[in-house]
Amino acid sequence: MSIVINTPNGNIGRPLVEKLLKAGRQVTIISRTPEKVADLVKLGAKVVQGSIEEQATLDAALVGAEALFWLSPPAIRPDFQDWAKANGRLAAERVKAHGVKRVVILSSVGAQSGAGTGPVSVLKPIEEAFQAAAPNVVSLRAGFFMENLLRDVHGLAKAGALFSASPETKAFPMVATADIAAKAAEVLLDPSWTGHRYVGVHGPKDLTYPEVASILTQVLGQPVKYVRVGLDDLRKGMTGAGMPAFAADTFVEMYGAIQDGRMDPAEPRSKETTTPTTLAEFASTVLKPVVEQARAS
Numbered sequence: 185m186s187i188v189i190n191t192p193n194g195n196i197g198r199p200l201v202e203k204l205l206k207a208g209r210q211v212t213i214i215s216r217t218p219e220k221v222a223d224l225v226k227l228g229a230k231v232v233q234g235s236i237e238e239q240a241t242l243d244a245a246l247v248g249a250e251a252l253f254w255l256s257p258p259a260i261r262p263d264f265q266d267w268a269k270a271n272g273r274l275a276a277e278r279v280k281a282h283g284v285k286r287v288v289i290l291s292s293v294g295a296q297s298g299a300g301t302g303p304v305s306v307l308k309p310i311e312e313a314f315q316a317a318a319p320n321v322v323s324l325r326a327g328f329f330m331e332n333l334l335r336d337v338h339g340l341a342k343a344g345a346l347f348s349a350s351p352e353t354k355a356f357p358m359v360a361t362a363d364i365a366a367k368a369a370e371v372l373l374d375p376s377w378t379g380h381r382y383v384g385v386h387g388p389k390d391l392t393y394p395e396v397a398s399i400l401t402q403v404l405g406q407p408v409k410y411v412r413v414g415l416d417d418l419r420k421g422m423t424g425a426g427m428p429a430f431a432a433d434t435f436v437e438m439y440g441a442i443q444d445g446r447m448d449p450a451e452p453r454s455k456e457t458t459t460p461t462t463l464a465e466f467a468s469t470v471l472k473p474v475v476e477q478a479r480a481s
Contacts, residue, residue, distance in 0.1 A: 292326055
């Protein structure tokens with residue numbers, strides 16, 4: 185009986201595989217390019233080569249599986265919404281066909297709002313598809329990834345600024361992807377839960393953007409200010425940086441949903457939803473070296 189992971193190369197999937205193998209579990213991973221996961225195979229993982237879009241690949245991976253961890257890969261493509269929902273529904277169909285009892289989904293704060301939340305819009309239909317297919321499903325509704333700050337490296341290095349459309353007083357949960365992987369491993373290794381559950385993964389503390397800027401000022405050793413921009417200017421900035429217009433539109437939709445509260449967590453902060461890595465710790469170990477490199481270039 186194995187645990188199947190559909191995204192073994194990412195910031196969440198890879199450490200999750202390592203944690204499960206270390207705990208002595210059998211792990212099956214799906215990868216188009218086995219050479220990229222050769223190290224995980226050496227650690228004991230079984231690899232099924234192929235795409236999550238292919239029924240044959242999913243069938244090969246799910247034979248005899250006790251659980252599936254499903255993460256909808258972020259993809260810059262015009263049909264992302266339809267593509268991601270179709271992949272999730274196909275996987276849910278195969279989960280039902282193979283009698284897989286447990287599914288853990290990487291979801292997001294705001295998933296409860298459904299359509300109109302940009303890339304998050306796909307997650308409610310995917311949650312519902314797996315809930316219809318398997319008796320035991322946990323949706324991990326994670327907060328804003330701290331790793332997303334890596335997109336702001338140029339602004340931090342060259343202008344000492346963070347740019348976003350979020351109101352200055354809007355606090356939101358920020359979480360390190362390593363902590364999401366740890367939470368996923370905790371859930372997958374726990375045989376006691378049953379039914380359909382939503383679990384928040386909220387980081388140690390909700391933060392406003394000015395608070396984020398203050399923490400980065402201390403860690404980076406340089407002044408960092410928060411600059412709020414309008415949605416139109418945000419879109420222009422994204423397309424000016426080379427993002428396709430269709431992708432900019434979907435992110436602008438998400439930031440609009442943040443402003444009107446549709447991206448607020450549905451799950452209240454609790455001991456269960458609070459994870460340990462602080463923004464200062466993340467910025468010191470991950471963000472600062474990248475910013476310093478960009479400053480020097």
